[in-house]
Amino acid sequence: MSNPRPNNTNTVAIDSHALGTLNYIRASIEAAGAFAVPGIAGIAMGVVGVIATLVASLPPLSSYWLEIWLIAAMAASGIGVVLVARQPARGFMLYRGPARKFVLSLCPALLAGAVLTGVFWQEGLTTLVPGMWLLLYGCAVLSASMMTSAKMMRLIMLMGALFVVYGLIAFQLPPRWHNYTLGMGFGAMHLLFGILIGRTDRVH
Numbered sequence: 001m002s003n004p005r006p007n008n009t010n011t012v013a014i015d016s017h018a019l020g021t022l023n024y025i026r027a028s029i030e031a032a033g034a035f036a037v038p039g040i041a042g043i044a045m046g047v048v049g050v051i052a053t054l055v056a057s058l059p060p061l062s063s064y065w066l067e068i069w070l071i072a073a074m075a076a077s078g079i080g081v082v083l084v085a086r087q088p089a090r091g092f093m094l095y096r097g098p099a100r101k102f103v104l105s106l107c108p109a110l111l112a113g114a115v116l117t118g119v120f121w122q123e124g125l126t127t128l129v130p131g132m133w134l135l136l137y138g139c140a141v142l143s144a145s146m147m148t149s150a151k152m153m154r155l156i157m158l159m160g161a162l163f164v165v166y167g168l169i170a171f172q173l174p175p176r177w178h179n180y181t182l183g184m185g186f187g188a189m190h191l192l193f194g195i196l197i198g199r200t201d202r203v204h
Helices: 008-032 039-056 059-085 097-122 126-147 150-170 175-203
Strands: none
Touching: 039 059, 039 175, 059 097, 059 126, 059 175, 097 126, 126 150, 126 175, 150 175
C-alpha cells in the first residue's frame, strides 16, 4: 500500500493559525508590560500649572513665586498619582506592574530636583530653579517613556525632549520671567500633551 500524500492545504492552514497565535501572544505580552498614560492626568496637572502662574503673577504674591510653585508641584504630583491609580478597568495597579515601573522611572530625576531645590534655596540661587525643574522633569519623562505603550511612546518622548530643551533655554531667561517660564512648561505644555495623549488613546 502506498502512503497517502500530505495535504499541503492543511499544513499551510495549521502554520498560519500557529503564526497568528504566536503574534497574538507576543502582542499580549508587550501590552501587559506597557503603561497607557491617561491624558486627563496631563490636563489636570496643566490646569494646576496655569492656576499657579495666575496666582504668582498677582503683585502682592509675586515675591513668593517659588513657594507658590512648590505648593503647585506637590498638588500636581498628588493629582497625577491619583488619576494614574484610577485605572482599574485597564488592569493597572499603581503598586505593581507597568504603572509601578512608570512611576519608579520618574523618581530618580524628580528626587534630584527636590534635593537641588533645597540646595539652591539655601545658597540663594533660586534663579536657577526654573531651568533645573524643567530640565530634570524632561529627563524624568524621557526615562519613563520607555515604560509606555508603543502608540504613546513617541509622543511622551517628544514631550520629555521639549521639556529638556525648554529647561536649557530657561537658564538664559531673566528672573522677571520665571513665573511665566514655569507656566508655559508645567501649565501650557502639560495641557497640550494631555489633550494629544487623550486623543491618541481614544483613536487606538
